[in-house]
Every structure is written in C-alpha cells, then in structure tokens.
Amino acid sequence: MNTLGYKQYHHRHLPHIHTPGHTFLVTYRLADSIPVSVFRQYEAEKKWLEQKLQQVTKLTDSSKDEEPQAVREKWEESQRQWFFKLEEILDRAGTGPMWLQEKRLAKIVADNLHYHDQTAYHLHAYCIMSNHVHLVLTPFLNEAELQEGHNETGHLTFSSKYPSLSRIMHSLKSYTAKQCNKVLGRQGRFWSEESFDHTIRAGRFEKTINYVLQNPVKAGLVNDWQDWEWSYKQECTTGGPPV
Incomplete structure (x- = not known):
C-alpha cells in the first residue's frame, strides 16, 4: 500500500x-456523484480566479487595484461557498454511484x-x-x-x-x-x-x-x-x- x-x-x-x-x-x-453541469460551473469559476491570482501575484506595481492577498481571499471565499453547495448535493446522494x-x-x-x-x-x-x-x-x-x-x-x-x-x-x-x-x-x-x-x-x-x-x-x-x-x-x- x-x-x-x-x-x-x-x-x-x-x-x-x-x-x-x-x-x-x-x-x-x-x-x-455531482451533476456535470454544476461541476463545470464550479471549475470555470475556479479556473478564472486561479488565473487572476497568478496574474496579480506576478505584478510588482503597487498601484494596481487588486493586491494578491485580496484576490487570494476572494478565491478562498469562492472555494468555501462552492464547498457547502457541493456538500449539500453529495448529502442528498441523488446523482451517481x-x-x-x-x-x-x-x-x-x-x-x-x-x-x-x-x-x-x-x-x-x-x-x-x-x-x-x-x-x-x-x-x-x-x-x-x-x-x-x-x-x-x-x-x-x-x-x-x-x-x-x-x-x-x-x-x-x-x-x-x-x-x-x-x-x-x-x-x-x-x-x-x-x-x-x-x-x-x-x-x-x-x-x-x-x-x-x-x-x-x-x-x-x-x-x-x-x-x-x-x-x-x-x-x-x-x-x-x-x-
């Protein structure tokens, strides 16, 4: 193992x-175990936020509107919200094996x-x-x-x-x-x-x-x-x- x-x-x-x-x-x-349409929506939002975080992390100009930490916090909050939404779907066990x-x-x-x-x-x-x-x-x-x-x-x-x-x-x-x-x-x-x-x-x-x-x-x-x-x-x- x-x-x-x-x-x-x-x-x-x-x-x-x-x-x-x-x-x-x-x-x-x-x-x-989660409907494909729901998971595609989750992945699209996650991908967009991850790309945004990568972009602002590379920036050195402090005058930018969004600092890396602010984008990271937005990404983490999105993850939390999606976690509870997907958890509810899993608990209902209405889809999949x-x-x-x-x-x-x-x-x-x-x-x-x-x-x-x-x-x-x-x-x-x-x-x-x-x-x-x-x-x-x-x-x-x-x-x-x-x-x-x-x-x-x-x-x-x-x-x-x-x-x-x-x-x-x-x-x-x-x-x-x-x-x-x-x-x-x-x-x-x-x-x-x-x-x-x-x-x-x-x-x-x-x-x-x-x-x-x-x-x-x-x-x-x-x-x-x-x-x-x-x-x-x-x-x-x-x-x-x-x-």
Whole structure:
C-alpha cells in the first residue's frame, strides 16, 4: 500500500500550493456523484480566479487595484461557498454511484487511511459516507525540512522526504480505486479527480472535527456520530493539531 514516493517538488506562486505544516480538511468523492453541469460551473469559476491570482501575484506595481492577498481571499471565499453547495448535493446522494455504502469498500478506504497515519501524516478524523469522504489530517511535510534545488530547466524547486498533500491524496485514491474496482468487478474511474481541501485556521480545529463527525447525523442516518461505523476521531484530537 505504500505508493507515496517520498521525493516531491513544490513550486512557488501556484494558487493550489499547500503550505507545509498546516492541517487540512479534505473532501473527496466518487466519480459522477455531482451533476456535470454544476461541476463545470464550479471549475470555470475556479479556473478564472486561479488565473487572476497568478496574474496579480506576478505584478510588482503597487498601484494596481487588486493586491494578491485580496484576490487570494476572494478565491478562498469562492472555494468555501462552492464547498457547502457541493456538500449539500453529495448529502442528498441523488446523482451517481453510492458504492461506499457497501461495507467491504468502506473498510478498504478506512484501512488505507490508517495505513499511512504516523508515516506520512497525522490522521485526526474522518467520515466515510455513501459517495464521499471527509478527512482531517496534518501532513508531516513542513517548511523546516524543505531543501531548495533547481530542476533541469533551472527553476527553483523544493524537495522533501515527506509527501505533499496532493501526493498523499493521489496515493489514497489510486490504491483504493484499484482495490474497490476489483471487489465490484469493474474498470474505470472510481473517484473524481478533484478533491476539495481547506486549510484549517487557528481556533477552528475542534469545530472542523465536529463538522466532519456530524455528517451522518446531519444526513439523518444516525442520532449520534459514534453510532456511524465509518467515523473516526483520534483519541488525543482535542484543542488543536500537533505542533
């Protein structure tokens, strides 16, 4: 199961870069679990804002109307709004497959999350629903151990023995897709390529954990989150992530 491949490169000034050392809420979903028309609208808005952020980040003229931070905040707010909209669609489970209702498949996903805990990341909490997964984790990748270098074209890169969040998610999804498809006797996409990730801000750690655990309660599946077989909370997860 260890397919992470620990040498990574992280480039500056990309809007999707994940700051090393932070804790994240990640939601990933089954393929075709959101209507294509809705997701195209989301991707179009996201692409426009990312291009805008790249443009203003490169500007050195301080007289410009929009500073990079203002555009980044607009991008983050758009992501938050879309997250809740898409979450509502996923909770209704009115579109696409619901393969994770099957215990064998949910167990494959849960076991894989625990497999990389304490080797690639701190696993704080997760909730596996019928068509999506909520995950709270802190990757071991941190700014202190990044090493600068240059690639073949001379561009600045950073290498690390620990995987980035994007690499972690790629590994989790690729392994479980293969194993779950084997159980289902099918081929093709299992997960959507897109994952939704949010940096958990200071003071919002416990609230985020609670949000994840309450997902099946909010969906009317159980009265107490502890009654949901596929919810997990690390015992020492209180007050905040490890420093």
